[in-house]
Amino acid sequence: MKKERKADAISTFIGSGASIEGTIEFNGTIRVDGHVKGKITSNGGTVIVGEKASVEAEIFVGIAIIMGEVNGTIDAKDRIEVYPPGRVGGNIQSPVISIEPGGILNGNCTMKAPDGQAAKTGVFSKRSANDDDPKGK
Numbered sequence: 001m002k003k004e005r006k007a008d009a010i011s012t013f014i015g016s017g018a019s020i021e022g023t024i025e026f027n028g029t030i031r032v033d034g035h036v037k038g039k040i041t042s043n044g045g046t047v048i049v050g051e052k053a054s055v056e057a058e059i060f061v062g063i064a065i066i067m068g069e070v071n072g073t074i075d076a077k078d079r080i081e082v083y084p085p086g087r088v089g090g091n092i093q094s095p096v097i098s099i100e101p102g103g104i105l106n107g108n109c110t111m112k113a114p115d116g117q118a119a120k121t122g123v124f125s126k127r128s129a130n131d132d133d134p135k136g137k
Contacts, residue, residue: 009028009029010028010029010030010031010048011026011027011028011029011030012026012028012029012030012031013030013031013033014030014031014032014033014034014036015033015034016033016034016050016052016053017034018033018034018035019034019035019036019037020034020035020036020037020038021036021037021038022038022039023038023039023040023041024036024038024039024040024041025041025042026040026041026042026045027042027043027045028045028046029045029046029047029048030042030045030046030047030048031047031048031050032047032048032049032050032053032055032068033050033051033052033053033068034053034054035053035054035055036053036054036055036056036057037055037056037057038056038057038058039057039058039059039060040055040057040058040059040060040061041059041060041061042060042061042062043062044061044062044077044078045061045062045063046061046062046063046064046065047059047061047063047064047065048065048067049064049065049066049067049068049069049070049086050067050068051067051068051085051086052068053067053068053069054068054069055068055069055070055071055072056071056072057070057072058072058073058075059072059073059074059075059076060075060076061074061075061076061077062076062077062078063076063078063079063080063081064076064079064080064081064094065081065083066080066081066082066083066086066087066088066103067082067083067084067085067086068085068086068087069086069087069089070086070087070088070089070090071088071089071090072089072090073090073091073092073093074088074090074091074092074093074094075092075093075094076092076093076094077094077095078094078095078096079094079095079096079097079098080092080094080096080097080098081098081099081100082098082099082100082103082104082105083100083102083103084100084101084102084103085102085103086103086104087103087104087106088103088104088105088106088107089106089107090106090107091107091108091109091110092105092107092108092109092110093109093110093111093112094111094112095111095112095113096111097109097111
């Protein structure tokens with residue numbers, strides 16, 4: 001059973017015949033089906049990289065939904081989703097990361113605490129043997 005990909009209404013569309021080099025700043029949701037080289041940035045917006053898209057960029061957004069090819073870093077405040085035949089070549093960072101079977105990540109993955117939440121001092125909280133004892137003994 002496939003999960004539904006929910007996104008806000010698309011406010012900007014870069015078609016399959018388009019090629020852009022430079023910085024794209026946007027609000028809302030942008031869908032890329034063409035070629036983008038440079039930087040894609042938004043303060044909380046959503047970028048959707050379509051199946052036929054080719055993106056060579058640093059991406060800084062709220063949500064990144066990848067179904068095409070991305071070469072570069074992705075830093076998302078809320079989440080990153082990779083669906084087949086999506087391919088990411090580069091480092092990704094977000095509090096929530098989902099890579100569906102058939103999606104590909106070649107890079108490092110960092111799951112950071114959401115903005116406004118204090119990170120714990122260690123990578124994982126430490127448990128003692130007594131944590132499983134309901135009496136604390």
